[in-house]
Amino acid sequence: MKSNLKRIINQKLISIVGVSLAIFIDLLLSKLMASWSYSWLPVQASSAAPYVDNLFAFETGIGTFIFLGCSGVIGWVLIFNRAPKYDESFGEPIEGNTNLEIVWTVIPLLLVIAIAIYSTNINSTLKNLGSKSKYDPQKDLIQNSELGQNISDAPIDVIARQWNWEFVYPEGFSSSELHLPINNKINFRLISKDVLHGFYIPAFRLKQDIIPGSIIEYSLTPTRAGVYRLRDSMFSGTYFSENQTNVIVESKDSYQNWIHKTVKKVPVNGLNQAGILYKKRLEKGDRGWATVPPNPPPMVNEPGDYQQPHEG
Amino acid sequence: MTITNYDERVLKASHPVPGAPNNWRRFFGFNTDAKVIGIQYIVTALFFLLLGGLLGMLIRGELITPPSDLFDPSVYNGLYTMHGTVMLFLFLFPVLSGLTNLLVPPMIGAPDMAFPKLNALAFWLVPVFSIVLLASFFVPGGPASSGWWSYPPVSIQNPLGHFLNGQMLWIVAIGLSGVSSIIGALNFVTTIIQMRAPGMGFFKMPIFIWTVLAAQILQLLGLPALTGGAIMLFFDLNFGTSFFNPETGGDPVLFQHFFWFYSHPAVYVMVLPVFGIFSELFPAYSRKPLFGYKFVAVASFGITILSLVVWVHHMFYTGTPMWMRNLFMFTTMLIAVPTGVKVFAWIATLWGGNLRLNTPMLFCLGGLFNFIFGGITGVMLATVPIDIHVGNTYFVVAHFHYIIFNTIAFGIFAGIYHWFPKFTGRMFYEGLGKVHFALTFIGATLNWLPLHWAGLLGMPRRVASYDPEFAIWNVIASIGAFMLGVASIPFILNMVSSWSRGKKAPPNPWGAIGLEWLLPSPPPHENFEDDIPTVLNEPYNYGLNKPFVFDEEFYISKALNDS
Numbered sequence: 001m002k003s004n005l006k007r008i009i010n011q012k013l014i015s016i017v018g019v020s021l022a023i024f025i026d027l028l029l030s031k032l033m034a035s036w037s038y039s040w041l042p043v044q045a046s047s048a049a050p051y052v053d054n055l056f057a058f059e060t061g062i063g064t065f066i067f068l069g070c071s072g073v074i075g076w077v078l079i080f081n082r083a084p085k086y087d088e089s090f091g092e093p094i095e096g097n098t099n100l101e102i103v104w105t106v107i108p109l110l111l112v113i114a115i116a117i118y119s120t121n122i123n124s125t126l127k128n129l130g131s132k133s134k135y136d137p138q139k140d141l142i143q144n145s146e147l148g149q150n151i152s153d154a155p156i157d158v159i160a161r162q163w164n165w166e167f168v169y170p171e172g173f174s175s176s177e178l179h180l181p182i183n184n185k186i187n188f189r190l191i192s193k194d195v196l197h198g199f200y201i202p203a204f205r206l207k208q209d210i211i212p213g214s215i216i217e218y219s220l221t222p223t224r225a226g227v228y229r230l231r232d233s234m235f236s237g238t239y240f241s242e243n244q245t246n247v248i249v250e251s252k253d254s255y256q257n258w259i260h261k262t263v264k265k266v267p268v269n270g271l272n273q274a275g276i277l278y279k280k281r282l283e284k285g286d287r288g289w290a291t292v293p294p295n296p297p298p299m300v301n302e303p304g305d306y307q308q309p310h311e312g
Numbered sequence: 313m314t315i316t317n318y319d320e321r322v323l324k325a326s327h328p329v330p331g332a333p334n335n336w337r338r339f340f341g342f343n344t345d346a347k348v349i350g351i352q353y354i355v356t357a358l359f360f361l362l363l364g365g366l367l368g369m370l371i372r373g374e375l376i377t378p379p380s381d382l383f384d385p386s387v388y389n390g391l392y393t394m395h396g397t398v399m400l401f402l403f404l405f406p407v408l409s410g411l412t413n414l415l416v417p418p419m420i421g422a423p424d425m426a427f428p429k430l431n432a433l434a435f436w437l438v439p440v441f442s443i444v445l446l447a448s449f450f451v452p453g454g455p456a457s458s459g460w461w462s463y464p465p466v467s468i469q470n471p472l473g474h475f476l477n478g479q480m481l482w483i484v485a486i487g488l489s490g491v492s493s494i495i496g497a498l499n500f501v502t503t504i505i506q507m508r509a510p511g512m513g514f515f516k517m518p519i520f521i522w523t524v525l526a527a528q529i530l531q532l533l534g535l536p537a538l539t540g541g542a543i544m545l546f547f548d549l550n551f552g553t554s555f556f557n558p559e560t561g562g563d564p565v566l567f568q569h570f571f572w573f574y575s576h577p578a579v580y581v582m583v584l585p586v587f588g589i590f591s592e593l594f595p596a597y598s599r600k601p602l603f604g605y606k607f608v609a610v611a612s613f614g615i616t617i618l619s620l621v622v623w624v625h626h627m628f629y630t631g632t633p634m635w636m637r638n639l640f641m642f643t644t645m646l647i648a649v650p651t652g653v654k655v656f657a658w659i660a661t662l663w664g665g666n667l668r669l670n671t672p673m674l675f676c677l678g679g680l681f682n683f684i685f686g687g688i689t690g691v692m693l694a695t696v697p698i699d700i701h702v703g704n705t706y707f708v709v710a711h712f713h714y715i716i717f718n719t720i721a722f723g724i725f726a727g728i729y730h731w732f733p734k735f736t737g738r739m740f741y742e743g744l745g746k747v748h749f750a751l752t753f754i755g756a757t758l759n760w761l762p763l764h765w766a767g768l769l770g771m772p773r774r775v776a777s778y779d780p781e782f783a784i785w786n787v788i789a790s791i792g793a794f795m796l797g798v799a800s801i802p803f804i805l806n807m808v809s810s811w812s813r814g815k816k817a818p819p820n821p822w823g824a825i826g827l828e829w830l831l832p833s834p835p836p837h838e839n840f841e842d843d844i845p846t847v848l849n850e851p852y853n854y855g856l857n858k859p860f861v862f863d864e865e866f867y868i869s870k871a872l873n874d875s
């Protein structure tokens with residue numbers, strides 16, 4: 001009788017130690033995975049990036065914990081609970097356990113509420129998206145100068161077309177490349193001349209669809225000098241994947257230099273990968289399925305250098 | 313003995329046309345027998361899985377190298393659009409309707425579906441809209457190429473200006489598919505509500521029936537929104553109206569609301585029956601009762617209700633105001649709770665079981681494993697700041713293939729293997745099945761696991777070309793895709809040869825509990841005919857010594873004698 005009780009206690013002890021050990025290892029691996037997850041993302045080049053990456057690491061940690069926990073149990077039963085061949089006998093006939101059900105309803109509930117609150121806070125910190133107003137794509141843009149008095153607050157107009165990007169600066173010139181001064185909050189007006197496009201700079205962790213018929217105000221703060229890709233992220237038709245360009249974040253001085261230099265430049269054809277490909281297509285007899293022809297490249301003061309290496 | 317909820321109409325339900333010819337030819341005509349229709353659906357759908365898989369491999373062929381060198385980008389766009397459309401509307405929905413047709417009447421003890429003729433009509437719409445859709449490959453200008461979302465204004469650009477164009481055929485096909493789904497849904501819901509065996513109260517229904525009911529109610533609630541959106545899109549495209557056309561004052565974002573109001577729940581229409589399959593198979597192959605039957609059952613409806621109020625999570629970066637993004641982030645994350653209840657219940661069902669790792673169980677376990685992974689990336693996508701970075705990138709493609717292929721298609725394969733003996737009367741070859749599973753699991757993992765990283769690094773989806781830094785992930789993915797192509801060979805071989813000369817199947821080869829297993833394999837024309845069993849207990853009483861139906865012995869020996 002006594003030794004029986006002892007055996008039961010011993011078994012309980014072993015399983016408690018075992019489960020604790022498993023949870024400890026799971027926690028450790030989840031922590032490792034969370035810190036590793038930063039390396040899966042491009043360089044952090046905007047004030048939003050650290051927030052996004054921390055949140056991602058946090059969810060990677062929680063996710064790893066749950067994933068390893070669940071698959072650990074599955075792995076366990078696969079090893080220890082396999083039926084021998086031709087054995088059709090029953091397992092333990094457990095029908096359920098209301099306490100357990102409550103535990104695994106309430107814990108995930110609290111967990112997602114926590115994640116949602118954490119993310120809601122980040123959303124109100126970041127506040128990249130401004131207001132959205134109607135815009136008639138047939139009409140020309142309101143001149144920038146009519147807007148902000150202070151030229152450094154005045155927005156850069158991002159104009160998306162099938163398939164090129166044009167950035168119109170408040171100083172009155174335009175560029176195929178997006179130059180930005182580091183550590184300054186930059187305002188944009190996102191405008192599409194035809195279909196939906198997406199303004200996406202992975203190194204900034206930011207993306208905003210551009211809606212034809214609307215002007216969307218947007219702002220962000222670059223925090224790291226370098227060359228990054230800007231990609232169209234909302235499918236926009238045939239040459240969608242070619243609709244990318246570079247973002248150049250530079251020091252305030254070299255940004256000012258660039259502006260002074262570029263204002264004086266004679267406008268030339270802007271970046272035009274889609275047009276080049278379309279020309280090739282026409283030369284080869286216009287084979288393929290139907291496409292709207294690409295817009296001619298905009299005349300810009302700065303065509304940029306698409307080939308220069310980019311990080312992220 | 314408790315007989316509750318016995319509906320007198322069960323025996324008076326309209327019976328299908330008697331005496332359908334009992335040969336292979338019945339599969340090629342207008343047949344009103346749900347078991348024939350089920351197989352018609354499944355075989356048609358599997359054919360389209362092959363076609364959709366071929367299109368998938370073509371796009372993976374293009375993506376094995378960074379530049380767009382295999383096809384013109386216009387062709388790439390058409391191929392990926394058709395791949396998605398074929399997979400969803402020609403493979404997934406039909407294959408699930410097929411399983412539902414096969415399983416619902418026998419599982420609830422009904423002789424057939426409530427409206428056999430409508431049932432056949434719903435099926436015959438599938439080849440009709442499939443032909444409409446596939447015809448678009450041959451019209452001038454090629455097929456629809458604006459993605460399966462068909463977001464305007466791209467979708468209404470109509471470069472050639474012809475009335476007959478690929479996008480227009482696409483809309484017609486989707487509309488007809490919607491009609492077929494509504495007819496199907498009405499039929500399934502009516503059948504389940506009206507034609508259950510005596511004693512089968514709601515809380516004695518198999519979970520598969522619960523999930524079908526939850527899914528089909530979603531169809532009825534959601535499809536009108538999609539249909540409305542599609543009709544307006546059709547008018548914008550072909551008659552120059554301006555519901556969504558900004559040039560004439562329309563609002564393109566409005567379409568997105570119509571579209572996702574249906575298409576988010578549609579994901580649950582597809583995944584719920586697979587949850588049902590998991591809930592049937594895990595107990596059967598673990599030889600244990602389903603852990604927390606009532607919780608699993610009710611969780612299905614928790615998912616149904618929540619899934620109607622999450623659609624804006626597809627629009628976090630379209631200019632949606634912040635309060636709305638926060639709200640829909642919250643509702644989306646709540647779905648993790650009832651889903652978690654199911655996942656934990658399956659795992660608890662496995663715990664302490666006596667696991668038989670045959671092909672259907674392997675697909676279930678693989679599907680569960682993948683689903684846990686896909687569920688976690690799903691919560692990440694619901695998180696607004698993360699979605700703003702990874703939305704519309706390959707992270708999303710990887711996530712939804714983890715759900716749609718690595719979970720849903722796995723569950724469907726599991727279901728096909730599990731019930732194959734029941735409805736064909738033949739056993740499949742276990743060895744080929746295991747080869748199929750191994751190739752599918754490895755191929756699917758190679759195909760979609762690496763793409764998460766491509767997306768995290770910023771590779772947009774729907775691209776025909778990409779920057780070279782993404783090449784490594786894409787090469788691995790393409791190898792996985794071709795492996796999945798190879799995986800279809802043992803599957804086809806198995807199905808064809810087992811059906812034609814496999815070993816004869818006993819009524820209940822897996823020792824499973826459920827009304828369908830009390831029938832001979834294959835079941836007679838009207839299932840239990842006039843001997844409908846009376847259900848006594850919850851299903852899944854493995855090892856509990858509680859009989860599922862009154863006088864079980866009678867049905868077991870009858871099934872044996874009739875086989």
Ligand code: HEM
Nearest residue numbers: 365368369371396399459460709716717773774775793796
């Ligand atoms: C051989 C297996 C498969 C391969 C190689 C494959 C590959 C792909 C690829 C490369 C894309 C393009 C992603 C993008 O650029 O956005 C895609 C999209 C898609 N796939 Fe698959 N896939 C496979 C199976 C499936 C299955 C089984 C389903 C559904 C049942 C499915 C549904 C979709 C959908 C809905 C899209 C989105 C299309 C769109 O963006 O409009 N795929 N697939």
Ligand SMILES: [Cu+2]
Nearest residue numbers: 576623625626
């Ligand atoms: Cu959704």
Ligand SMILES: [Cu+2]
Nearest residue numbers: 690711712715
């Ligand atoms: Cu999802």
